[in-house]
Amino acid sequence: MTRPPTFSNLPPEISYHILNYLEDFDDLLAFLCLFPHHGSTISPGEINAMNKNEQTLLHLAAIEGHSVLVAALLANPSLIIYPSINCTAAQRHLACISMLQTQCPDMAPEVDPSAIELASLTPLIAAIRQGHVAMVSLLLTHPAISVNPYPIYNYSPLGEAIRYGHTTIAAILLARSDIQPNSSDVYGFTPLCLAVRWGRTAIVEMLLRRPDIDVNGLECMGITPLSYSAREGNIEVMRLLLRQANVGVDLCDKHGKTPLMYAAQNGRIEAMKLLMEREDTDLNARGTFWKSALAAAAEAGQVEALKLLAEWRMVDGDRRDDKEATPLLYAPFKGHVGVQEVDVNARNCDGRPALAHAV
Numbered sequence: 127m128t129r130p131p132t133f134s135n136l137p138p139e140i141s142y143h144i145l146n147y148l149e150d151f152d153d154l155l156a157f158l159c160l161f162p163h164h165g166s167t168i169s170p171g172e173i174n175a176m177n178k179n180e181q182t183l184l185h186l187a188a189i190e191g192h193s194v195l196v197a198a199l200l201a202n203p204s205l206i207i208y209p210s211i212n213c214t215a216a217q218r219h220l221a222c223i224s225m226l227q228t229q230c231p232d233m234a235p236e237v238d239p240s241a242i243e244l245a246s247l248t249p250l251i252a253a254i255r256q257g258h259v260a261m262v263s264l265l266l267t268h269p270a271i272s273v274n275p276y277p278i279y280n281y282s283p284l285g286e287a288i289r290y291g292h293t294t295i296a297a298i299l300l301a302r303s304d305i306q307p308n309s310s311d312v313y314g315f316t317p318l319c320l321a322v323r324w325g326r327t328a329i330v331e332m333l334l335r336r337p338d339i340d341v342n343g344l345e346c347m348g349i350t351p352l353s354y355s356a357r358e359g360n361i362e363v364m365r366l367l368l369r370q371a372n373v374g375v376d377l378c379d380k381h382g383k384t385p386l387m388y389a390a391q392n393g394r395i396e397a398m399k400l401l402m403e404r405e406d407t408d409l410n411a412r413g414t415f416w417k418s419a420l421a422a423a424a425e426a427g428q429v430e431a432l433k434l435l436a437e438w439r440m441v442d443g444d445r446r447d448d449k450e451a452t453p454l455l456y457a458p459f460k461g462h463v464g465v466q467e468v469d470v471n472a473r474n475c476d477g478r479p480a481l482a483h484a485v
Contacts, residue, residue: 165198257292274306282311288320314346322351341370348380356385359394382413390423390431
């Protein structure tokens, strides 16, 4: 018994006859998905036509990952409008990306792997966010690819790899000779600040192995990597940073605070010990308004931090700030109790003792 013919194996003359009667864009696309070889011979008007979203047949075929149809359309000599490969990268259609990247003549700007669409993403950024290592590796083979923050939207490929936690992709990017490891992204974060902020310990290690990394670079909030890790109490990251010979242990950031001040203010006891055990840490360093770590702990009501600082021999518990106030004066002013081992009779520039602020 002869099997009935299916639509996909119709004789060529019948499929050509059907093609001649198709006028609707969506019908033409559906037909070509069944008969992709016709893509190489359709008319200039058909292959370069756009739907209401300004997408061509090639664009939609690439988005859907229809590699056979993409190959046929690329072989059509009438093709003049090339699609962006952003969505193709986001959908992980590796074969389509490869064809678009190698067969599109002159790589028009909108096809360039670094070109930015209205969605503010490049194909490389889209692939990085998806964590598609093979796709990223393929895009990086293009000679015009940019691995640094883009001048318009300033997205950083390395920053996005760190933000989304893709360590392998970060390693691939850092292995390139043209990478700029200290460039800020659209949010004002350097790669190191991002890695510290997100607790990406493995990437922090990779960055710190580079001789050109700025270990004290400020992020958009004006905080150094060491200060941020001290504020959050990330001991593992702090140890990595403190191994760097040029790390600013007492470096005041944009807010006039040192790493020890941040640790004390937030009650990060282990972070405080890590800093205080170093010989090069100034336990009495003053920041904005001449406040010390002890004053910061008192003002925040961090009793355990106060006790730790008070027990340390080198800490001056009676040192005054720019208003002649000692650390003890901040505790009652903020409604905190439990401060010990400081001069309870010390007075500020107005001659008022701590007791006056408590009543």
